[in-house]
Amino acid sequence: MSGSARLLALPFLGILFVLSVLTPILPLPSPRAMTARPLQSPSAAHVFGTDDLGRDVFSRVLWGARISLVVGLASAAIATLVGTIVGALAGYAGGGLDRVLMRITDASLVLPTFVLILIVVAIFGANVSKVILIIGFTSWPQTARVARAEFLSLREREFVLAARSCGSSASRIVWRHLLPNALPPILVTATLRVGTAILTEASLGFLGASDPNAISWGQLLLNALQVMRDAWWTVAFPGLAISLTILALNSVGDMLAGRAVVPGQ
Amino acid sequence: MLRYAVSRLVELIPVFFLCLLLIFLIVHAAPGDPVLYLYGQHITTGEDLQRLRAQYGLDRPVAARFLVYLGGLARGDLGRSITTGHPVGQVIASRIGPTVLLMMSATVLAVGLGVLLGAVAARRPNSLTDSALMVLTLVGYSIPTFLLGLLLIMIFSLAFPLFPTFGMTTLGGNYAGLRQILDVLHHLILPAIVVAVWYLAVYARITRVSLIGALREPYIGTARAKGLSEWTVTFRHALRNALLPVLTNLGLQLGSMVTGAIVTETLFAWPGIGYLSYTALLQRDYPVLVGIFVISSICVLAANLLTDLAYALCDPRIRLQ
Numbered sequence: 184m185s186g187s188a189r190l191l192a193l194p195f196l197g198i199l200f201v202l203s204v205l206t207p208i209l210p211l212p213s214p215r216a217m218t219a220r221p222l223q224s225p226s227a228a229h230v231f232g233t234d235d236l237g238r239d240v241f242s243r244v245l246w247g248a249r250i251s252l253v254v255g256l257a258s259a260a261i262a263t264l265v266g267t268i269v270g271a272l273a274g275y276a277g278g279g280l281d282r283v284l285m286r287i288t289d290a291s292l293v294l295p296t297f298v299l300i301l302i303v304v305a306i307f308g309a310n311v312s313k314v315i316l317i318i319g320f321t322s323w324p325q326t327a328r329v330a331r332a333e334f335l336s337l338r339e340r341e342f343v344l345a346a347r348s349c350g351s352s353a354s355r356i357v358w359r360h361l362l363p364n365a366l367p368p369i370l371v372t373a374t375l376r377v378g379t380a381i382l383t384e385a386s387l388g389f390l391g392a393s394d395p396n397a398i399s400w401g402q403l404l405l406n407a408l409q410v411m412r413d414a415w416w417t418v419a420f421p422g423l424a425i426s427l428t429i430l431a432l433n434s435v436g437d438m439l440a441g442r443a444v445v446p447g448q
Numbered sequence: 449m450l451r452y453a454v455s456r457l458v459e460l461i462p463v464f465f466l467c468l469l470l471i472f473l474i475v476h477a478a479p480g481d482p483v484l485y486l487y488g489q490h491i492t493t494g495e496d497l498q499r500l501r502a503q504y505g506l507d508r509p510v511a512a513r514f515l516v517y518l519g520g521l522a523r524g525d526l527g528r529s530i531t532t533g534h535p536v537g538q539v540i541a542s543r544i545g546p547t548v549l550l551m552m553s554a555t556v557l558a559v560g561l562g563v564l565l566g567a568v569a570a571r572r573p574n575s576l577t578d579s580a581l582m583v584l585t586l587v588g589y590s591i592p593t594f595l596l597g598l599l600l601i602m603i604f605s606l607a608f609p610l611f612p613t614f615g616m617t618t619l620g621g622n623y624a625g626l627r628q629i630l631d632v633l634h635h636l637i638l639p640a641i642v643v644a645v646w647y648l649a650v651y652a653r654i655t656r657v658s659l660i661g662a663l664r665e666p667y668i669g670t671a672r673a674k675g676l677s678e679w680t681v682t683f684r685h686a687l688r689n690a691l692l693p694v695l696t697n698l699g700l701q702l703g704s705m706v707t708g709a710i711v712t713e714t715l716f717a718w719p720g721i722g723y724l725s726y727t728a729l730l731q732r733d734y735p736v737l738v739g740i741f742v743i744s745s746i747c748v749l750a751a752n753l754l755t756d757l758a759y760a761l762c763d764p765r766i767r768l769q
Contacts, residue, residue: 295744298740298744299471386711390714429590434586
């Protein structure tokens with residue numbers, strides 16, 4: 184299904200990553216410089232046009248990509264780490280600990296975590312590292328479920344029995360023997376976590392609840408709200424950037440999983 | 449069955465307590481002294497400060513304060529809004545109707561259309577229709593809610609002014625009866641579509657995968673051999689069994705739908721809980737946000753319990769485990 188479109192996903196993400204790393208040294212107008220004429224439509228000088236304050240939209244979209252990718256990757260890393268630890272404990276230990284951990288995981292999975300994020304932002308304010316921490320620590324349950332299922336099935340295998348009979352400690356078995364085998368599905372989930380984290384950050388930005396000093400895709404769209412009637416490019420380009428990024432991440436996740444992955448799982 | 453229901457409920461309660469404790473600790477860790485925040489200008493002596501802290505119970509240990517908080521919750525007391533001073537419970541109750549309307553409409557739209565599209569795609573896997581539908585759903589679950597809302601507003605309100613972009617009723621309309629219902633429906637269409645699209649895409653994909661599986665089952669061969677029409681085979685025999693995963697997801701996704709509702713209601717100024725969350729966020733009115741979290745959590749957990757029970761009713765293997 185849509186095989187050719189999927190082939191574009193990885194190159195797209197690669198180019199986006201390289202561009203966003205290089206953004207500071209690229210010959211672009213500063214994303215905060217209000218030097219151009221406001222609300223210019225796309226032209227050779229400003230390929231994505233300019234916004235209501237005369238800032239270059241292309242430059243702002245690229246700087247926004249940096250924030251999105253940093254938030255996406257870092258909070259997915261936290262979620263994967265926490266989720267793997269919880270899942271490994273539950274799956275390997277089993278019994279009462281498994282039941283307790285899984286009840287907590289299941290509840291965290293269904294609760295409206297976005298409201299929780301808003302509470303934390305309302306109380307402590309937001310900057311990029313806080314946003315990363317909040318998103319990371321609220322999106323581990325999916326990973327925990329995947330990790331648990333893997334550890335549960337792996338711990339019954341012969342090589343674990345062999346390791347145990349050689350006197351390996353439980354922690355050695357978990358980290359050296361089970362984890363490497365459980366890693367592929369965990370990494371697939373991590374890909375999907377990057378996408379959801381980027382979406383969550385963008386939603387926060389759109390509500391004006393993300394880091395007010397950072398340029399993010401959600402904020403670009405929030406600003407575009409005022410001028411979208413006259414300047415479609417202020418909505419179109421940031422919108423295209425975020426949609427294509429999420430689409431590419433979902434496709435890569437799908438592709439890695441080798442099946443029609445249902446999102447949100 | 450009753451035993452299963454009770455055991456599920458008993459499992460939920462401690463988790464919910466943990467959740468409340470977490471929220472309580474987060475609020476407890478808030479920087480600044482609430483007494484100074486409220487009375488800062490009027491407090492002149494340390495004695496005043498002590499007296500007010502005692503009056504609000506702030507001099508007691510954290511555990512005792514948590515118990516007081518739980519006691520209040522049990523009586524339906526969610527505290528007061530920082531900005532207006534109104535009881536949080538009342539504030540939320542006055543906004544719950546529009547959100548329920550929005551989320552129910554979105555759910556009906558998502559399940560109805562999602563299952564239909566999934567079924568159409570599953571009829572001929574890997575055909576052109578199937579591929580086209582799957583690309584569409586991929587786009588549907590990749591496009592952020594707020595962007596979809598912006599696009600729909602740009603197209604259907606600005607370029608072609610077919611739908612309103614603001615609120616739930618026409619300002620100054622003062623319609624009654626049927627006119628009023630039609631007016632609300634008119635305002636409802638765009639936000640309901642915006643909330644629904646992501647779920648529509650998800651349900652279409654789930655239905656497709658599980659229907660393709662169901663259509664391979666031997667009983668489908670039997671139904672076909674009996675000479676039943678393809679329509680009956682697909683919709684009456686296979687789809688009924690293929691719907692179970694959709695049912696599970698319906699419960700699971702409710703909490704995330706609250707997120708969609710927050711963004712969408714903010715964008716369309718829909719006067720529900722989501723828009724309330726947004727204004728509370730702007731005013732840093734965290735008692736209201738905590739109240740919204742507590743109430744929506746209760747709703748979500750209850751919905752999940754109901755889904756589990758519905759599932760157990762449909763599938764006896766679950767309750768016998």
